[in-house]
Amino acid sequence: MAALVLNEEQQMLRDAAQGFLGEKAPISQLRRLRDSGDETGFSRDLWKGMAEMGFVGTLIAEDFGGSAFGNVGMGQVFEHAGRNLSASPLLATAVLGVSVLQLAGSKVQKQTLLPAIAEGRLLTALAVDEKLRHAPASVATTARRHEDHWVIDGQKSFVIDGHVADKLIVSVRTSGEQSDREGISLMLVDRDTAGVSVERTIMVDSRNAAIVRFDNVQVSADALLGELDQGLMVLDKVLDIANAQLSAELLGISLQAFEVTVKYLQERKQFGVTLGSFQALQHRCAHLFSELELAKSVVLKALVALDEQDPEAPVLVSLAKAKSCEVAELATNEAVQLHGGMGMTDEFDVGLFMKRARPVQALFGDYRYHADRFASLRGY
Incomplete structure (x- = not known):
């Protein structure tokens, strides 16, 4: 089993995703899409840019126009998509569509569809x-x-x-x-x-x-x-890949919600002192920090297991999804609460993290689904 650290190429992909999504697909873009009632729900120009950056082809084999950077690489993109609440068809096309085609597609289907996906010309x-x-x-x-x-x-x-x-x-x-x-x-x-x-x-x-x-x-x-x-044998593997990436997105949502909240506590004053000076709030932040560190480890472990085709991958994926759901619930709830009444307003971004986290938690199995699946796979 490889060490749970990113190699140089994965770190470069992480840095590229951080820079690109932070500049081209920040939270302000999600607000514009929402407020304008955009019919597509994402920016076509952004999708073209993501294809040019190679994000769309991260899971695609090199023979079909991708980079084959694997699940760990794609996980870095999803983490920063979570941090920025970036709206794109990355999950539907670059993860779900690509995974089904690579696992079950015929030679003709792969040759016809995968290069078109890598180039950003085909959505699934x-x-x-x-x-x-x-x-x-x-x-x-x-x-x-x-x-x-x-x-x-x-x-x-x-x-x-x-x-x-x-x-x-x-x-x-x-x-x-x-x-x-x-x-x-x-x-x-x-x-x-x-x-x-x-x-x-x-x-x-x-x-x-x-x-x-x-x-x-x-x-x-x-x-x-x-x-x-x-088909269900293929679907089980595809859903494991998808849930690992959703876990990475939930991790990104949780980390950003936590960091935004800590910054707010360090700046907001009450009774002449910053909120961050209150010990009770420090304890809550310390608890959340420790939970985030656990989530980081298990998400990366699941991504590595998928890349290495570890027989334990399904168990680790359900563990990662269950834990990331639990942590995202805690992180977003705490973010809204610690922002006080302002946290409930649309003016602050923290509410948007909660709104994104809840559908991601439910998609392809929530905490209860994956806790039960983990227990079943372990023989309980």
Whole structure:
């Protein structure tokens, strides 16, 4: 197992992400997107810039135009996306889309789609969940074989960036009952295919998800990604990669909320002294600092395990997601409370960290989901 420190290349990527996102995608940009009611929900110019910087191709193999910097490298980008609340389709396309294609795509699918993603020309979205809570094995959306094509019927919810995706990656049931782990397949569907309807839903963090409905949608036989009925095996690996990156984003949100709060306590005066001089508030900050240090370690451990294809990676990913959810809840709650009444106003940024943290915590499994999965994987 490699040491839990960044190598020189990963540190350079971290510095590049810090500089680029801090300048091109700061919190002020999120406010502009929100207040203008932007139809896309992110800046196309920003996405083009992220592709030029190589962020979009971080997980893509070099043969297909990427840098293959791995999950640790991408984690540095996500941490700073969390710090700046940067809105982009990085998760939906550069993590979820890329991971599915690399794990299950045919040679033709990889050669056609991965270079287009790396160049910022193609957006994807993963349509998995159908219930209020994350349950990837519960699939009622069906795909039935008819002559030389597939016919898809059903509905997916909470599809991140589904309203702008060029390609939808959809989990469908091709055999078995609704909650069977066997019998799930993955299909690649163009968003503009007849019978596909996409309803944009703006979330509490001003980001975009979608409800996607499939009504007698016909796709060709080569729309299948990977093996028939074995899609959940691929999906488990993809969701581990996604949750590790979401953990890195939650870490970034927590760290920035903490740093902003400490600065406020050092400047804000009450009764003639700074708030930071009160011992009770120092204790709360010290506790949060120790929790952040624990989160840093477990998030990096999970990212390293994925890159090394460690058999323990699923356990470590669920540990990282559960811990980062717990810490993000504490950090954002404390940030708002320690800012006092001003923390509840839109004038201060701390409330925006809380609004972003809550959907990220819930996406692809919240604290309870991953604590339970960790326990199950450990044999409890």
